[in-house]
Amino acid sequence: MAALALVLGTQAVLPQGLINFANTGPFVTPADRLVYDPVTCAPLVGTNWVAALYYGFDANSINNLAVRNLDDHSLLSAIARFRNVDTAISGTWSGGSRVLLDATIAQTLMMQVRVWDLGKFATFEDAKGMGGYALESTPFSYFVPGILDGLSLSMDNFRGITPPGCVPEPSVFALGVLGAGLVIAWQRIYTQTPRARQWIHSMIMCAQQRLKA
Numbered sequence: 001m002a003a004l005a006l007v008l009g010t011q012a013v014l015p016q017g018l019i020n021f022a023n024t025g026p027f028v029t030p031a032d033r034l035v036y037d038p039v040t041c042a043p044l045v046g047t048n049w050v051a052a053l054y055y056g057f058d059a060n061s062i063n064n065l066a067v068r069n070l071d072d073h074s075l076l077s078a079i080a081r082f083r084n085v086d087t088a089i090s091g092t093w094s095g096g097s098r099v100l101l102d103a104t105i106a107q108t109l110m111m112q113v114r115v116w117d118l119g120k121f122a123t124f125e126d127a128k129g130m131g132g133y134a135l136e137s138t139p140f141s142y143f144v145p146g147i148l149d150g151l152s153l154s155m156d157n158f159r160g161i162t163p164p165g166c167v168p169e170p171s172v173f174a175l176g177v178l179g180a181g182l183v184i185a186w187q188r189i190y191t192q193t194p195r196a197r198q199w200i201h202s203m204i205m206c207a208q209q210r211l212k213a
Contacts, residue, residue: 016099016103017099017104018099018148019053020097020098020154021051021097022092023035023113023160027154027156033158033159034090035113035161036161037163041163043090044115050093050115050118051080051093051095052113053113055110055112056110066100068096073101078098080094097153105146108143111141112136112137112139113136113137115136116128116135120132124136137158137160137161141157142157
């Protein structure tokens with residue numbers, strides 16, 4: 001929070017945009033924003049893994065790094081490490097405020113989160129070019145806000161990174177919706193189709209007779 005306040009103070013006199021580079025929220029829209037391990041398919045952990053936020057002024061130029069401050073534009077100023085294996089919030093990185101150089105308030109940018117193993121590769125490009133795990137999100141838009149609060153600065157349009165072959169576990173909410181849908185479908189079939197009711201009753205009677213036998 002102190003780092004964010006420092007950058008927010010700088011924002012008052014500088015034209016650069018800001019963003020909260022974090023996938024822990026707060027967010028306006030509920031969504032899965034976790035990053036998943038390319039081997040185990042579990043939410044990613046390990047401080048050797050890092051994430052960096054790239055942005056551009058259109059979908060074909062997402063090559064600018066969002067950095068911690070105006071004085072250091074290096075990759076080390078941009079990356080955020082994932083958490084230790086004993087964390088309670090797996091799949092998230094330790095983020096914070098980032099400066100969007102040359103971006104101005106009320107401008108819409110295109111962004112992408114890129115993830116790789118810094119213990120094996122110095123850059124995302126190295127990991128990708130040398131056959132390592134190089135994970136990247138679907139590009140998403142970000143409106144540079146003029147109101148500097150937590151929700152305005154969040155990456156609300158970001159969605160998590162699921163490697164090919166991995167399917168994240170369904171949420172309780174999703175399972176509830178599916179169950180409710182099945183119940184409604186069953187009720188419609190039962191109440192609107194006489195033949196379906198007759199068939200169901202026949203199956204129940206048959207089952208009862210077999211149990212008695």
